[in-house]
Amino acid sequence: MWETVAQAVINGLLIGGIYALVSIGVTLIFGVVKIVNFAQGEFVMIGMYISFFLANQFGVDPLVSLVVSMPVLFVVGVLIQHFLIRRVLGPNDMPQIFLTFALSLLLLNLALMLFTANYRTVHTSYSDEAFHIVGLYIPVAKLIAFGVAMLLSAALWVFLHTTDLGKAMRAAAQNRDVAMLMGINPNRVFCVALGIALALAGAAGSLLMPFYSAYPFVGQVFVLMAFVAVVMGTLGNVIGALVASLLMGVAESLGIQYVGADSGLIVVFALLLLTLAFKPTGLGGKAR
Amino acid sequence: MKKDRKDSVINNAGPDRSLSRQQSRRKFLLKTGGLVAAGAFGAVPLRGWAADPVNIGALYPTTGSMAQIGVGCVAAAKLAIEMVNDAGGIKSLGGAKLNLILSDVQSDTTVTRTETDRLITGNKLSAIHGCFASALTLIASEVCERAKVPIITGSSSDQLNKGRTYTFTPFARASQFARAQLQMSKLVSDTPKVAVIFENTAFGTSTSNGLKELAPGEGVEIVMFEPYSAGFTDASPLINKVKSSGANALFSVSYLNDLILIVRTVKQVGLNIAINGGSGGFVIPDFYKNVGKLAEGLQGVAHWNHDMDPNAEKVNTEYKKRTGEFLFEYAGGLVAQTFMLADALERAGSADPQKVREALSALDVSSGYAAMAPGGKVKFGPDGKNVYGRPVGVQWQNGDLASVFPKEDARAPLMKT
Numbered sequence: 001m002w003e004t005v006a007q008a009v010i011n012g013l014l015i016g017g018i019y020a021l022v023s024i025g026v027t028l029i030f031g032v033v034k035i036v037n038f039a040q041g042e043f044v045m046i047g048m049y050i051s052f053f054l055a056n057q058f059g060v061d062p063l064v065s066l067v068v069s070m071p072v073l074f075v076v077g078v079l080i081q082h083f084l085i086r087r088v089l090g091p092n093d094m095p096q097i098f099l100t101f102a103l104s105l106l107l108l109n110l111a112l113m114l115f116t117a118n119y120r121t122v123h124t125s126y127s128d129e130a131f132h133i134v135g136l137y138i139p140v141a142k143l144i145a146f147g148v149a150m151l152l153s154a155a156l157w158v159f160l161h162t163t164d165l166g167k168a169m170r171a172a173a174q175n176r177d178v179a180m181l182m183g184i185n186p187n188r189v190f191c192v193a194l195g196i197a198l199a200l201a202g203a204a205g206s207l208l209m210p211f212y213s214a215y216p217f218v219g220q221v222f223v224l225m226a227f228v229a230v231v232m233g234t235l236g237n238v239i240g241a242l243v244a245s246l247l248m249g250v251a252e253s254l255g256i257q258y259v260g261a262d263s264g265l266i267v268v269f270a271l272l273l274l275t276l277a278f279k280p281t282g283l284g285g286k287a288r
Numbered sequence: 289m290k291k292d293r294k295d296s297v298i299n300n301a302g303p304d305r306s307l308s309r310q311q312s313r314r315k316f317l318l319k320t321g322g323l324v325a326a327g328a329f330g331a332v333p334l335r336g337w338a339a340d341p342v343n344i345g346a347l348y349p350t351t352g353s354m355a356q357i358g359v360g361c362v363a364a365a366k367l368a369i370e371m372v373n374d375a376g377g378i379k380s381l382g383g384a385k386l387n388l389i390l391s392d393v394q395s396d397t398t399v400t401r402t403e404t405d406r407l408i409t410g411n412k413l414s415a416i417h418g419c420f421a422s423a424l425t426l427i428a429s430e431v432c433e434r435a436k437v438p439i440i441t442g443s444s445s446d447q448l449n450k451g452r453t454y455t456f457t458p459f460a461r462a463s464q465f466a467r468a469q470l471q472m473s474k475l476v477s478d479t480p481k482v483a484v485i486f487e488n489t490a491f492g493t494s495t496s497n498g499l500k501e502l503a504p505g506e507g508v509e510i511v512m513f514e515p516y517s518a519g520f521t522d523a524s525p526l527i528n529k530v531k532s533s534g535a536n537a538l539f540s541v542s543y544l545n546d547l548i549l550i551v552r553t554v555k556q557v558g559l560n561i562a563i564n565g566g567s568g569g570f571v572i573p574d575f576y577k578n579v580g581k582l583a584e585g586l587q588g589v590a591h592w593n594h595d596m597d598p599n600a601e602k603v604n605t606e607y608k609k610r611t612g613e614f615l616f617e618y619a620g621g622l623v624a625q626t627f628m629l630a631d632a633l634e635r636a637g638s639a640d641p642q643k644v645r646e647a648l649s650a651l652d653v654s655s656g657y658a659a660m661a662p663g664g665k666v667k668f669g670p671d672g673k674n675v676y677g678r679p680v681g682v683q684w685q686n687g688d689l690a691s692v693f694p695k696e697d698a699r700a701p702l703m704k705t
Contacts, residue, residue, distance in 0.1 A: 004528060004532060007524070007528055008525055008528065011522055011524035011525055011528070014522075015521055015522040018521070117353055118356070118574075118578075119544050119545045119548065119578055120578075121548055121578050121579070121580070123580045123581070123582075127552065128552050128555040128556060128582060129556065130556035130557070130558070132558065137556060137557055137558065139524075139553075139556045211549075211552065212521070212549070213544075213545045213548055213549075213578070215545065217519075221519050221520075221521055222521070225521075252522075252525075253522065253524070253525045254525075256516075256525035256526060256529075257525045257528060257529065260514070260515070261485065261514045261515060261516035261517075261525070261526045261529065262488045262515045262516050262517040264517075264520070264525070265517070
């Protein structure tokens, strides 16, 4: 009995780590730039395809290709902020929503055109392996993904709390107008925020590749969870998004185990409703 | 500019220079139109043989979501036509060659309707084969029924045998697949305990309900019957449940992406269970490309397999030489179908579609390329169903599909996983 529960919790935590990378990106962009990036899932997809092609063409391990997918997507993020998002930042939210939504559709259909709808899988030596401890199993690929996800989250936290740029980003997140009055260059801060958020999405893609298939719609699977986590963990709160993502992973896993295999998301959304009912601002309290 | 174009029109029209301009333009359009169509649909050009060629229409999706399989089908269709022609064509028609007229149905039901119509009205066809996906074939067979042109197909939907007199289905029906799958579980254990997991939309629910209904009659116990939502991120909780159900066989009615995740997770858990993935996308070369070594030992069902008899092996070798992949069920089946059509044409002694239909309904073969089917015999009943039709149980072994069930069709022993 306890084994089943423990196993479900382990499974949930491991996949929650991936949700966290996506949702931290969304919440970071929302916190700093104050826009909702509907295309975040598509950047996970791009990260997956980068890893897939590197593995397929040059035999690069998906985990190693992290060092390619993250910088590439960082640059993409900076460019998107500088050339697209900067132009629609203003009092009106509508153009921003349309922009990121259009970006999502564009990338999705571009991927369909370039890569077709086929599933792409990478086989690594550790893809199908697992550690077995006291009747429980921990898949190696997922454990690595979880570990790297936590490391990246920690690195982001350190960056936000110790560097000037990081502090500037937090300042912009807390009060953009005052931050600007204090001499913070908003576009520079926004560019870095977009870059980091997309780099995290790219990291999620590369980390997923050893155990998940890439296909054009793959981002949609993760972005839905990310939005729930972002709302549950308080909009703009990085730690909140992280904790909420892990919680949701566990909730989904337990839901599948004890409610039904097609009801995992029901439990997740029930959790979201409960959170909003009793703590309307989310688990994180306020943006940090 | 205008003058130039007229000149070129006349040049293109060649010997029709003396005709009035309007007529020559019409000729030009006809010719270029024909040329474009020939280019687009890859029609085999006439080579100046004595007897009039016999036109066979082929409807396959070579673009769109089903393109990958459609392209393989077209390669097989061309190969089959060549084989018939190289063997001397239709002797009763003075050695008439078969002429394949291809049409792309674009993986789309609406396009299938218009393309089938266009193919029939635009050409003097003797018969049609197609379209791979049952959803498309159902529409094409409707059009053929109205136009009174026989269609022969490997599509498995049982609906194709209802109220149609021009549709012929030489291979196992969908309803037979579920039974074969259940019987295969007995290869694994004398007391099969089956866990059925299925994605919770129409495809998954209808297939799994078929399994559930037939299970008691086949003496198979279903210990777990669980729907899941397709596109999940993690199969571990589901496989956890399978583990605690105590099942020794797992039927997964899944799309490819989920199936890969399920197979991987089973391996990670270290669960010793025989997995049967059914048919369709599970028994094509692409599946192995995607899943790799993990596919080894996985079981499925097919309506055709290339190791069934020496003839099938021969065709497989040639197909492999051309495409680099083994001859998968649908493509292999349609090679056999082409020979069934040739057999019917031979006996009909006419290219008239009505007479071809008559000859097809009287078809009775048990040798040669036309008899490449599980069981090795083809004879159509009044509903157009092959009375000997049955599926073959297959298993992935060394990157290839081996027939393992039933005993009389088995060409390799079941590999225990």
